[in-house]
Amino acid sequence: MFNPLKRVINAGYKSFSRNIGLSLATVFIMILVLLLLSFVFLLRPGSETLIESFEERIDISVYFQEYVGEEDVLSIKEEIKKNPDVKEIEYTSKEKALERFEERHKDNPVIIESLKEIGYNPFVHSLNIKAQEIDKYEEIAEFLKASPFATLIDDIDFYERRLVIETVAALSENVRKTFLIFIIILGLIGFLVGFNTIKMGIYSLMKEIKVMKLVGASNWFIRGPFLVQGVIVGGISAIVSLLLTFLLTYGFDTRVQFFIPEISIFNLFVNNFWSLVLLQFGIGIGLGVFSSIVAISKYLNV
Amino acid sequence: MISLNQVSKIYPSRQKSGPSTIALDNVSFTVGRKEFVSLVGKSGAGKTTLLKLIIAEEKPTRGKIFFDNKDISKLKGFQVPHLRRKMGVVFQDYRLFPKKTTYENIAYILEIMGKKDEEIAWEVSQVLEVVGLENRAYNFPDELSGGEKQRVAIARALIHRPEVILADEPTGNLDPYNMFEIIKLLVKIYEMGTTVVLATHDKQLINILKKRVITLQEGKVIRDEQRGRFIL
DSSP states (O other): OOHHHHHHHHHHHHHHHHTHHHHHHHHHHHHHHHHHHHHHHHHHHHHHHHHHHHHHTOOEEEEEOTTOOHHHHHHHHHHHHTSTTEEEEEEEOHHHHHHHHHHHTTTOHHHHHHHHHHOSOOOOOEEEEEESSGGGHHHHHHHHHHSTTGGGEEEETHHHHHHHHHHHHHHHHHHHHHHHHHHHHHHHHHHHHHHHHHHHHHHTTHHHHHHHHHTTOOHHHHHHHHHHHHHHHHHHHHHHHHHHHHHHHHHHHHHHHHHOTTOOHHHHHHHTHHHHHHHHHHHHHHHHHHHHHHHHHTTSOO | OEEEEEEEEEEOOSSTTSOOEEEEEEEEEEEOTTOEEEEEOOTTSSHHHHHHHHTTSSOOSEEEEEETTEEGGGOOGGGHHHHHTTEEEEOTTOOOOTTSOHHHHHHHHHHHTTOOHHHHHHHHHHHHHHHTOGGGTTOOGGGSOHHHHHHHHHHHHHTTOOSEEEEESTTTTSOHHHHHHHHHHHHHHHHTTOEEEEEEOOHHHHHHHOSEEEEEETTEEEEEETTOOOOO
């Protein structure tokens, strides 16, 4: 191997192992920082899943005039499908609607009885629409009202459900914003804690760094071992915190699901595994190296 | 070899309105090749400041310092390490690397200079013999006595065969026996052909040496004698 590089790596490793108390303290803090950042990182897809599960429950229904037949409704359905704001569209025939109604109220003899009293199927064909985004429902409703088949439509329930839809939209917007602020603050805390831990570690070696300079070491020869230590600390911290993230998400999966059934933290871990690996190694090593370079530069000016 | 030309060093006060400190005031002298020079004076006379200026740890406020006819204050940042590799420095408080063994402390300088491992092993064993610490190679500094630490420091200053050794109160923390050993070592180095600049306030030591003495008082050179004695 290239001689100076071998020396620098060797010196970094020795410095790590001979200052083992300080090194382990740094590793410990870095693990906490990485766990915090991983938590923050998983919070985003987690909160997104939660918000989507709210929004998923929202839809609007379009009820057709009684005389409109199934074929017409199906061709209208195809027409509506072309609208890019529409995510899903489901057709419910009047027979199906009746069936569902009877199923839902089978324990209520009064309702079943009165249905029989009417003597015919009072339901109409309908289409159930889910929008791509929660704020697109109004546009879809307006689009339907302005469409050539508007006269065939009896009712769009957007106008009755408007308040609910807008409330959910506002809520998810708020949840998103809150999470974002949360993520930024926690990320910043993690960064500062990691940075300052390494800075203090280097501070304790200030005198040695100065002597290295005075006996003629070049800046890179002094920095090198610290960078190697940064890599070692970052690497170990990343491995341990990855393991801990696995154990924590695996162990607490069912417990968290008990409170928030929509979220499986273990699935979050699995689905984001490679991003997490990248995040933990990237931040662990990156923060270690970056902090070392910044902290040491102050003492190299001798 | 080392030449100071009307050098002054003034430290501004750390407080805004406080008085500034004049550490060196218009100092001029020359140290020739293979010379043994003692800088003497009370604490605060400017000995340490002078050495700091020579190793470019500090810049003079006024005046010029030449090493091998090069103006030190004009050196760029990346050139400074090369200057320092031509010197060996010994401090009163040893300043060994606490987490490196005796061997590694001494080898560090050669590593900086990019010497090969085998070469380093050979040179270090040679210099350990000179300072009499062959059996201390794998001890850490906190396992060594004061005298031994200072001998390691001298070995470190010596290992790369510098043109000059600058020793700042090297015997300040030692008992008379060890003091004598260190001085004998410095004289030996001098006799082997290296320039030695020794800063000290030890009267007895200077009187034994019978070498050139430059006396500093309040930042000024008040005496420069070829076979000097300690008079203040």
